[in-house]
Amino acid sequence: MLAWLVLRPAGIVTLILGAITLPTPLPTGILLIGLGTALLIATSATVRIQVRRLRARFPRLDRALEGIEPRLVRWLAVPLRRTRPIRRRATRATE
Structure with missing residues (x-):
């Protein structure tokens, strides 16, 4: 209930102000x-x-969000960290 009444509108307003x-x-x-x-x-x-x-x-957006993560409080940084894209390692093809 708190998410619908306070956090979502606050997130939208903050995003627009940003x-x-x-x-x-x-x-x-x-x-x-x-x-x-x-x-x-x-x-x-x-x-x-x-x-x-x-x-x-x-990737530029990803780097910007990674730069913001350490500055946020934990309850905001953790969900943002969970949206990091999965990076696949480049592996050499075996012949």
Whole structure:
């Protein structure tokens, strides 16, 4: 119940504020986007799946979110960490 009433709307508002402040010279936009994304990931399985797909497709976004993870409190960092894309090791083909 708390997720629907408080965390999801807070995540959406934070994400929008981050998008608005992104072009400013201060790095607050990236932090707000990371915080909003983490709030939405913590409350929605659908958002988790979509973020994992986006992180796999856009390495720059993945690096930005990895940079934000250590700055977040644990209950926000853990769900964000769980959306990391699975990286496959390059193995040599055996002949």
